[in-house]
């Protein structure tokens with residue numbers, strides 16, 4: 001009998017989670033799913049549980065957990081809430097935990113997986129944005145490594161695997177520029193939710209699609225790269241590359257550059273997390289170089305997409321600033337998705353919250369989550385008053 005490798009997928013009903021299961025279908029002779037988790041999508045979670053037969057499923061909501069328990073009676077164990085997430089990522093002998101959760105909610109499960117010694121495939125960039133310092137200390141003390149699933153960081157990770165830190169001159173994170181790349185700041189004012197969700201290149205969840213439209217996604221990724229690769233902010237540049245064929249680049253000290261290329265399909269970085277350090281056949285389409293008309297590169301316009309500027313500032317100031325940046329962004333994006341505020345107000349409110357914040361440093365996980373909660377509350381108050 002072949003011993004299957006074991007995986008836990010956090011956020012299995014979301015975009016990263018569903019694509020992870022698709023990758024597992026491709027690698028089905030090698031992997032078994034031990035746990036699947038969802039926020040509120042109970043129907044899809046039930047379907048997935050019946051198809052993949054995990055030992056555990058976790059749902060965040062108490063009432064839904066009762067319902068799910070009835071539905072899956074005798075099939076698998078139903079756990080609930082953050083405790084449930086921490087329990088399943090801490091199970092013994094897990095070969096890969098995919099963290100596909102959205103937002104700051106991903107931090108504690110990331111930490112629990114590392115503490116349990118389970119390899120973490122990280123798609124939840126907010127874990128690093130708000131908890132990078134703590135996570136890096138934990139990695140250093142346990143000798144572990146995170147496998148980045150975010151496509152840009154995945155590209156960098158792959159390029160760097162054969163080089164030492166001193167050889168790196170710059171990390172160049174590519175950005176598609178999102179659906180509003182060529183809009184003026186004025187034109188941005190009245191864009192609809194539907195327009196903002198229509199990402200030209202990548203198939204992603206709602207929150208990250210809005211983040212891409214404001215370019216906050218790239219801002220968060222700059223902070224994520226800072227911590228993942230221990231690289232100072234002045235050595236991380238953003239390059240707008242609308243074709244999204246190059247997933248990121250490294251410039252070395254000899255002025256050579258190495259790029260990682262492929263079609264824009266998240267199953268590529270996801271599968272690489274499952275097969276690392278090997279590469280295996282994938283369902284991902286071949287990149288046909290001859291069908292590409294051209295590859296273009298632009299400097300980002302940080303006066304138009306101020307999210308990028310705010311993220312660099314918050315990242316450089318460090319401590320609690322990235323926590324405030326992220327929490328204010330999560331609340332503002334949610335309000336925009338509910339059509340309560342206009343597009344440009346997302347970044348305006350983040351700017352206000354950052355200006356108002358008195359930084360704190362040497363934060364514990366509980367400190368971080370307390371600042372996260374305070375900022376959410378404050379952001380809602382500001383939005384209620386102004387918008």
Ligand code: MN
Pocket residue numbers: 150151152221
């Ligand atoms: Mn990305």
